[in-house]
Amino acid sequence: MIVVTGATGVLNGATVEHLLERVPADRVGVSARDVAKARHLADRGVRVRQGSYDDPAALRDSFAGAEQVLLVSANDPTVDMVGLHRNAIEAAVAAGARRILYTSQQGAAIDGPYPPAAVHAATETILAGSGVAWTSLRYGFFAHSFDSMLGPWRESGVIAAPTDGPVPWTDPADLSEAAAAILSGDRSFEGAVTLISGEAVTLDDFAAIVSEISGRSVERVVVGDEQWVAEQQANGVPEQAARFMLTMFRATREGYFAERDPLLAELLGRQPRGVADQLAEHIEV
Structure with missing residues (x-):
């Protein structure tokens, strides 16, 4: 059995949908904080059990019988996310899972400028x-x-915006489909694998793409870090939130997200959706 956490969310919810296209429903289970939200999956034959990262006993029950467990990363920076991930990993091991998968992030690094990257790196350890x-x-x-x-x-x-660097942006729908391919496939993956593809773009590239899509000229202007933080605050953004966002700009310009990898295209059997397509869909121009 394959057990998926976070299946009532957008990312792993889509992974479950792709799994159900590849394997019988009785081979899929989900661990959900609120089982009522997973009723639509139970009605289709998916095993639904209650579990949360802060309740190891419930997790062990929800993971019982799983050969593979896919753990979605926690997303609340006010809690001990690494501790919660440890709970989930230990519960999967105790339940007898033979393989644990985890939704990490490109550029995972303990000593990088972007705080979430350290959480992912610690979890990988x-x-x-x-x-x-x-x-x-x-x-x-x-x-x-x-x-x-x-x-x-x-x-x-x-x-x-501040000085930035290249990032190969990805469509979450493509990532969910690729995760299902890994979970249901015969190919062995061990350790950290990077699921990104396509050209790494900067905000200069974004300005050019948005100009083309919108039919109007959009200029890219570089703003100093502290000036940008001050401007964000003047627009009602809390300083802490602005400085958190600034760490992402720092990470991009230091090259943490510049990597490209063809694996995503290989798993999809097609090219992932490009930046222009994603911009056209996600940004009303």
């Missing part, structure tokens, strides 16, 4: 010491992050 086969799926940045980086370009005609 726990996986490596778990004693069972493991695969960390290092996903690329998602398309829904576009708006926060581009700013109010519609009103201003300007993308004003």
